[in-house]
Amino acid sequence: MPDAPGLELISQELDGVRAGSVLGTYHEHGQACLIVDPEAILDVLRWLRDTPGQEYRFLASLHGVDYLPAAPRFGVHYELLNMDRVERLRVRAALGDPGGDSLPQIDSAVELFPTADFQEREVYDFFGIVFRGHPDLRRILMPETYVGWPQRRDFPMGGEPVVFTYNEREVPRWFE
Amino acid sequence: MEVKREKLRALAPLEGPPPAPSDLRVRQLRARDLLRGDLEGPELEAHIADSMLTTNLDRVLNWGRANSMFPLTFGLACCAIEMMSIVSPRYDIARFGAENMRASPRQADMIILSGRVSIKMAPVVRRIYDQMLEPKWAISMGACSSSGGMFANYAVVQGADKFMPVDIHVPGCPPRPEALIYGFNKLQRMILGNPDPGWRRRYNADGTEEWARDETIGAPSAEALEAYSAARERLG
Numbered sequence: 001m002p003d004a005p006g007l008e009l010i011s012q013e014l015d016g017v018r019a020g021s022v023l024g025t026y027h028e029h030g031q032a033c034l035i036v037d038p039e040a041i042l043d044v045l046r047w048l049r050d051t052p053g054q055e056y057r058f059l060a061s062l063h064g065v066d067y068l069p070a071a072p073r074f075g076v077h078y079e080l081l082n083m084d085r086v087e088r089l090r091v092r093a094a095l096g097d098p099g100g101d102s103l104p105q106i107d108s109a110v111e112l113f114p115t116a117d118f119q120e121r122e123v124y125d126f127f128g129i130v131f132r133g134h135p136d137l138r139r140i141l142m143p144e145t146y147v148g149w150p151q152r153r154d155f156p157m158g159g160e161p162v163v164f165t166y167n168e169r170e171v172p173r174w175f176e
Numbered sequence: 177m178e179v180k181r182e183k184l185r186a187l188a189p190l191e192g193p194p195p196a197p198s199d200l201r202v203r204q205l206r207a208r209d210l211l212r213g214d215l216e217g218p219e220l221e222a223h224i225a226d227s228m229l230t231t232n233l234d235r236v237l238n239w240g241r242a243n244s245m246f247p248l249t250f251g252l253a254c255c256a257i258e259m260m261s262i263v264s265p266r267y268d269i270a271r272f273g274a275e276n277m278r279a280s281p282r283q284a285d286m287i288i289l290s291g292r293v294s295i296k297m298a299p300v301v302r303r304i305y306d307q308m309l310e311p312k313w314a315i316s317m318g319a320c321s322s323s324g325g326m327f328a329n330y331a332v333v334q335g336a337d338k339f340m341p342v343d344i345h346v347p348g349c350p351p352r353p354e355a356l357i358y359g360f361n362k363l364q365r366m367i368l369g370n371p372d373p374g375w376r377r378r379y380n381a382d383g384t385e386e387w388a389r390d391e392t393i394g395a396p397s398a399e400a401l402e403a404y405s406a407a408r409e410r411l412g
Contacts, residue, residue, distance in 0.1 A: 103410060130410050137407075142331070143296045145400040150330040159328025 001087050007032040010054070010089075018043045023094060033090040038076070038106045041093045045112050048080060048089065056080035056089055059113035064123035068153035073097040074104050074129060095129065108134040126151035235368075241285070241311060242367040245274035245360075248284035250304065253291025255318040255350040262360075267353040274360060281307040286363075288356070289342070292320035293333045305340045310374050313367070315359055316342040319349045341375045 002010060004027040011022045011034060021040035026033050036044050048056045058081040065075040072094035080089045095104040108131035109116040120131045121140040128149035131137055139146060148155060161171045206223050209215040215223060251259060262269045269275050278284040281304045293301055305314065316336050319325035322345040324334035336342055343366060346359035375381070 101406075103407070105410070128407075130407070141296075144404070145397065146295075147400050147403050148330075155330070157328070158330035159324060159332075160334045162323075162328070 001030060002032045002089060003027070004032075007034070007089075010034065010048075013051075014044055014047060017047050031088070031090060033092055035092050035094055038093040038095050041076075041078075041091070042107045042109065042112065044091060045078060045080075045109055048091070049112060054082075055084070056082050056087075058083055059109070059115055060088070062109070062113075062116050062119040062123065064127040064129055064151070066127060066151065066153045071096075074127060076106055076123060076129060078109065103128045103130045105130045105132055107132050108137075110134055125149075128152065238367050242364040243273040245272075245286050245364075246276050246278045246284050247274055247286045247288055248281055248304070248308070249277040249279050250287055251290050252293060252297065252301075253320065255290035255320070258350045258353050259288055259290040259317060259356060262353045262356055267357060269357055269360065272357070272360060272364065281305075282309060284308055285311060286313045286315065288315045288317050289321040289336050290317045290350075292325065292327050293336050294331050295333055296331075298333050298336075298339050301336070302339050312375065313343045313363055314341060315344045315346060315356075315363060317346045317348075317356060317359070318351055319347065322347065325349060341379050341381070343375075 007025050007027050011025050014022050014034070014036075018040050021037050021044055022034055023037055024035040026035070034044070048054050059078060060081045061077070061079040063077050065077060067073060067075060074095040074097065076093045076095060078091040078093075080091060081087070082089075093106055095106060098104055106129060108120055110120065110131075110133070117135065118140060120134055121137060123129050124131060124134075124137055125139045125142055126149060138144065142150065150158075161167065163171050203223075206215060206219065210220070210223055251257075261267055263275050263277065274286070281287075285308065287305055287308065289301065305312070314336075316322045320327060320332065321336040322342075324332055326349070328334070333339065344359045344363045346356055348355050351359070
């Protein structure tokens with residue numbers, strides 16, 4: 001786990017590699033996180049993977065988050081792990097919502113970490129985040145004919161209302 | 177030591193008119209002679225006439241169906257753990273003749289929906305049910321497959337009877353094995369009381385066969401195709 005000064009060092013060096021790639025950092029609950037520009041995500045991941053002294057060679061997890069009231073609405077999290085030092089680093093790409101019917105886009109990390117293949121498909125399936133350059137981007141868990149991105153916060157909950165005594169006047173009942 | 181076997185003198189009244197069936201002692205002794213092989217001739221005829229149960233074929237068939245059930249080996253979720261234990265010696269559904277779980281739907285005549293049915297699994301379950309041969313019955317086990325249960329969300333079918341006929345709903349989350357056995361006993365009662373084993377006639381669903389009527393069944397909707405191709409285009 002890089003400590004807070006170590007995280008700042010990483011952030012400074014990354015800014016030297018590509019200016020403006022790091023938007024912010026935070027270090028809490030013993031976890032270090034880099035918030036990066038989604039356009040620079042491949043440069044950041046490649047630098048963290050290949051630079052001597054960093055060498056985060058293992059992508060433990062890749063997942064999407066929807067922070068709906070927040071301004072950059074989506075986040076794609078890359079949980080990196082250095083297996084020699086047992087150090088973990090979270091990289092969060094802050095993705096804005098393009099609005100309308102268009103989907104947010106980010107570069108695919110499959111060429112750097114082959115394990116990202118299925119996990120990016122899952123993020124696409126549930127959040128509708130398109131990964132550019134992914135070899136086979138289609139739904140992985142929901143049926144292929146499904147319409148919508150069900151893990152987004154503004155997606156309707158689904159299900160059916162259950163009749164209890166407190167709402168039996170409002171809920172339409174099948175037997176009537 | 178010589179065992180002396182002789183016909184029972186209780187048969188003496190048979191020389192005249194046959195005795196009343198209420199003559200229990202006479203029937204008991206006659207049955208004993210039958211087991212010994214000593215009963216023959218008109219006495220044998222009288223014994224058979226007394227002890228045969230007159231019935232009809234449907235009743236016999238349903239009696240056999242209810243007491244020799246072949247469930248399908250099919251688990252959907254956590255309820256399947258409870259379902260597995262009903263064949264264990266502790267609960268022992270062999271007492272009711274349903275211990276022989278078949279691995280093929282072609283050989284099974286009962287399916288237990290043990291767990292939530294996701295919308296991706298529903299066509300699979302329906303196909304398995306369609307592959308079972310008539311007569312067939314279905315038990316919906318637990319809250320999830322009966323009503324969606326706690327999974328009131330986008331991924332789970334809100335009740336398995338939305339896509340297939342279900343005969344018995346067993347409540348619980350999960351139901352204990354005793355509850356499932358009780359539900360199975362209810363199903364046995366239902367089979368014994370209902371002479372019509374075809375589920376379409378049982379549920380007044382004649383004419384709802386969907387095969388070969390609409391060739392587009394199974395194809396995605398136009399809206400889904402459009403959304404899908406739009407997403408593919410964005411990939412560049």
